[in-house]
Amino acid sequence: MTTIESTTSADRLTFFVDGQWTKPHGTEVHEAIEAATGEVIGTAALADEHDIDRAVRAARNALDSGPWGRTTPTERAAVMRRFATALAKRSAEASTLVSRENGMPIGLSEAFNGGAPAGLLEMYAQMIDGTEIESVRPAALGATIVRREPVGVVAAITPWNYPLALAMSKIAPALAMGCTIVLKPSPDTALDSYIFADAAEEAGLPAGVLNIVLAGREAGAALVSHPGVDKVAFTGSTEAGRIIGAECGRLIRRCTLELGGKSASIFLEDGDISAFQAGLSATSFQNNSQTCTTQSRILAPRSRYDEVVDAVASYAAGLVVGNPLDPAVTCGPMANDRQLQRVLGYIEAGRDSDARLVAGGGRPSTVGDRGWFVEPTVFADVDNNNVIAREEIFGPVMAVIPFDSEEEAIRIANDSNYGLAGSVWTADEDRGIDIGRRIRTGTFGVNYYSTDLAAPFGGMKDSGIGREFGPEALENYTEYKSVYVSADRLQS
Incomplete structure (x- = not known):
């Protein structure tokens, strides 16, 4: 085996919440271990329920009161392209870090963790740029304005195997539709997702639009059931998906579940x-x-x-x-x-x-x-x-x-x-x-x-509910509203 010596150590002891690096409420930390050597490569803080609540509140405020909730698709597309450019600058860093964390061969990591996140942002920016959020249809007693609105605050819970690509498969279409996000990555890839935060800062993403908090199962469960969350997007095991799906069903909360396979x-x-x-x-x-x-x-x-x-x-x-x-x-x-x-x-x-x-x-x-x-x-x-x-x-x-x-x-x-x-x-x-x-x-x-990545992806049976990737993924983050008006609107 060729010996590759580690040259960097990274610690992430704060969370990215409301556009700022914030200290954790608790003291629990997680040691990130290099898969090929068994050596510690960094330490990351773990969130508790207080940290989760703070992140969800920041996302809710950015949606309801901040500028993000009032942006047009074209304005969001411009922000997403800046975000993509900032991520592309960090592609080598992201690829290497993920390979150290989870053992992914570097060539594959360069594609999925280095290139894919920026590519997904660009793809969804192009899809929404210049689109109309309202259309008018004739109705029996007048007309109906059909609006496409953001589903709201999204809890994105992601696994360790393709951490950055799978996180962006949720973040990019959610941003495109005007949602705000709380990302909870897996502790097994504790360090890499904060590269998104660094890039978001550089790109000028408004405060609270993207919040990143590393957490274990208990805090993750608090995120799923938080009253400020409107939708859960989860990728992981079928066992965990059953629990999340049951909770979302109890709460009448939308969810997409991309789960296991035995193909x-x-x-x-x-x-x-x-x-x-x-x-x-x-x-x-x-x-x-x-x-x-x-x-x-x-x-x-x-x-x-x-x-x-x-x-x-x-x-x-x-x-x-x-x-x-x-x-x-x-x-x-x-x-x-x-x-x-x-x-x-x-x-x-x-x-x-x-x-x-x-x-x-x-x-x-x-x-x-x-x-x-x-x-x-x-x-x-x-x-x-x-x-x-x-x-x-x-x-x-x-x-x-x-x-x-x-x-x-x-x-x-x-x-x-x-x-x-x-x-x-x-x-x-x-x-x-x-x-x-x-x-x-x-x-x-x-x-x-x-x-x-331009076509819908997802599973049947125990492999999940819903589809990611392609234009179909935008539907995961869309609510439709019908406004009944006079027939005069058909002429405008």
């Missing part, structure tokens, strides 16, 4: 094995498989089963495990020790089953004792009822499952509590598209898989 990649008998193997980087092993769209169930026809197993096993064995700051590394560590132990537990469950281990299966010997590394692991002859085929592992553990017919492959792919992603590999694109239409999943690829 299937279907290789058909006419598929190109070379293209399939090359696509594994995106379908199954992206970000060390710490990705909700990971297609960890690989379905192969018995006529080519051994060929598919060999392709997946050789790909996994060929991944370069090491420090994610090294551009040659293709598989970094797990984000934390808790996640490492979870993955190792599933590997043991696979060993204890009737499945056949064909690659990996433990800790790599090439990286020493430091860091939270695990070998990319592949099991063959897996039954779809096996725990490693049913539960989201969130690590590089693949299950290859045989099938006898196309109908059986579709049945196995749909036999899951989740429905977030998937792919099919075939020489007949029309056949692949037809299969994609029959799989109960929110996104699907034919001979490749790549999330399109």
